[in-house]
Amino acid sequence: MDKKEKSDELFIANKKLSFQKEENEKRAAELVIANNELIFQNVEKGKRAAELVIANKELAFQNEEKEKRVAELVIANKELAFQNGEKEKRAAELVLANKELLFQIEEKKKRAVELIDSYNEVDELEKRVKERTEDLESFSYSVSHDLRTPLRAINGYADILEEDYGTVLDVEGKRLLGKVKSNAKKMGVLIDDLLTFSRLGRKGITKSKVDMDKLLQTALSEINQSTTHNAEIKFDNLLPAVADYNLLQHVFTNLLSNAIKYAAKKEKPLIAIRSERNNGELIFSVSDNGVGFDMQYAHKLFGVFQRLHSDEEFSGTGVGLAIVQRIIQKHDGKVWAEGKEGKGATFYFSLPDLDEKKIENE
Amino acid sequence: MGNNRVEILLIEDNVNDAELAIRAFRKGNINNNLIHLKNGAEAIEFLFGTGKFEGRDIHNKPKVILLDLKMPKMDGLEVLARIKTNELTKAIPVVVLTSSKEHPDIECAYSLGANSYIVKPVEFDEFAKVVTDLGFYWLLKNQPPV
Numbered sequence: 001m002d003k004k005e006k007s008d009e010l011f012i013a014n015k016k017l018s019f020q021k022e023e024n025e026k027r028a029a030e031l032v033i034a035n036n037e038l039i040f041q042n043v044e045k046g047k048r049a050a051e052l053v054i055a056n057k058e059l060a061f062q063n064e065e066k067e068k069r070v071a072e073l074v075i076a077n078k079e080l081a082f083q084n085g086e087k088e089k090r091a092a093e094l095v096l097a098n099k100e101l102l103f104q105i106e107e108k109k110k111r112a113v114e115l116i117d118s119y120n121e122v123d124e125l126e127k128r129v130k131e132r133t134e135d136l137e138s139f140s141y142s143v144s145h146d147l148r149t150p151l152r153a154i155n156g157y158a159d160i161l162e163e164d165y166g167t168v169l170d171v172e173g174k175r176l177l178g179k180v181k182s183n184a185k186k187m188g189v190l191i192d193d194l195l196t197f198s199r200l201g202r203k204g205i206t207k208s209k210v211d212m213d214k215l216l217q218t219a220l221s222e223i224n225q226s227t228t229h230n231a232e233i234k235f236d237n238l239l240p241a242v243a244d245y246n247l248l249q250h251v252f253t254n255l256l257s258n259a260i261k262y263a264a265k266k267e268k269p270l271i272a273i274r275s276e277r278n279n280g281e282l283i284f285s286v287s288d289n290g291v292g293f294d295m296q297y298a299h300k301l302f303g304v305f306q307r308l309h310s311d312e313e314f315s316g317t318g319v320g321l322a323i324v325q326r327i328i329q330k331h332d333g334k335v336w337a338e339g340k341e342g343k344g345a346t347f348y349f350s351l352p353d354l355d356e357k358k359i360e361n362e
Numbered sequence: 363m364g365n366n367r368v369e370i371l372l373i374e375d376n377v378n379d380a381e382l383a384i385r386a387f388r389k390g391n392i393n394n395n396l397i398h399l400k401n402g403a404e405a406i407e408f409l410f411g412t413g414k415f416e417g418r419d420i421h422n423k424p425k426v427i428l429l430d431l432k433m434p435k436m437d438g439l440e441v442l443a444r445i446k447t448n449e450l451t452k453a454i455p456v457v458v459l460t461s462s463k464e465h466p467d468i469e470c471a472y473s474l475g476a477n478s479y480i481v482k483p484v485e486f487d488e489f490a491k492v493v494t495d496l497g498f499y500w501l502l503k504n505q506p507p508v
Binding site for chain 2: 137146148149150152153156157159
């Protein structure tokens with residue numbers, strides 16, 4: 001080998017080397033670029049990774065949220081189901097309640113019909129009561145007229161007989177005629193009493209404040225005019241009452257006449273009238289020291305025509321106390337009596353303790 | 363005043379009551395010229411000169427009329443209404459006789475113009491007294507219509 005050859009060879013080798021070096025440098029540069037690129041990509045990847053982590057977390061969070069929501073929905077679903085159930089129950093209850101209401105409405109209709117019926121019945125009863133009252137009125141008129149007319153004739157002709165033929169009759173004849181007259185007279189009193197009794201049933205009452213002491217005085221002077229007696233009668237400062245003056249006077253006239261009559265056989269007849277206030281009631285009493293009565297017959301005292309004594313013992317029609325009871329009942333009061341045979345009797349009556357200003361007259 | 367002057371007209375269907383009333387008047391010496399008629403229709407005929415009293419001098423009017431309320435056919439109230447609504451008779455005093463003060467027609471009688479009423483008592487003595495007083499009152503104290 002020559003030198004040239006060798007130099008060529010060297011040159012070529014040099015060239016090769018420089019080429020290689022260039023190539024290497026290029027490669028190096030490329031590598032740097034690639035490296036940079038890799039670094040960049042790395043960084044990017046890192047970023048993406050971080051982003052992914054975040055996205056992942058977000059997804060996880062969203063997942064959790066979704067699960068929560070699902071759980072919530074499940075709960076809400078259950079709740080809805082429960083509410084549905086409740087609503088169905090309520091609906092069923094409403095159906096029942098509705099039926100109950102319908103039933104009640106039917107019942108009410110029935111009751112309304114019944115009420116109308118009972119109103120009609122009441123009307124009918126009132127009508128009948130009115131008719132009966134009218135019957136009673138015409139009856140009492142007939143009694144007073146038709147029974148009194150023959151009585152008047154009996155009495156009148158007996159009087160004529162006595163006047164015109166008195167000289168012809170012997171003592172027995174006159175006694176018998178006297179019997180006719182006294183019985184006719186008694187029947188007249190009986191009819192009058194009965195009429196008073198029936199009239200009281202129909203008559204309304206007019207209430208006012210009544211001074212009882214004054215009323216008793218009036219009743220007493222009325223009695224003293226028609227009856228002679230030696231009874232000592234005591235009363236003082238009686239409570240005033242709100243009542244019908246005339247009717248109450250009738251009550252006291254009856255009770256006092258009775259007391260006088262049944263105490264008349266005593267040596268010193270004593271009669272006391274008292275009053276007291278008790279539980280919203282005024283209680284008045286008339287006591288005597290007369291023959292009294294057996295308490296086992298007390299319930300008979302106030303009945304019409306009921307008597308505890310014979311006419312020979314004590315005369316009377318048996319209507320007086322019935323009248324007393326009727327008057328007191330019309331005042332919403334009560335009557336009762338206490339007594340003992342031979343030890344006197346006390347007759348009581350009660351009246352509501354009314355306020356004079358609040359009275360309503362019938 | 364002639365003997366024929368009618369003083370008392372008694373309109374009463376019950377013969378016993380009428381007899382007793384007439385006797386009571388007689389005892390009180392006021393029995394003259396008392397006419398007793400037994401029903402309302404007869405009384406109207408008498409007062410107005412019709413029927414069986416056709417031709418009677420209707421100006422010969424009673425000084426007082428005693429009128430029973432309860433009579434068959436024409437009752438006392440109807441007679442009273444006829445008397446008190448007629449110019450000829452309305453001034454004659456009319457006293458209504460009734461058996462009871464319970465009588466619902468008493469009020470009606472007053473509204474028709476009755477001058478008074480008396481309840482016929484059961485006792486004859488009382489009856490006689492009432493009838494006599496009544497007779498005196500209307501015959502003597504009251505100026506009769508001319």
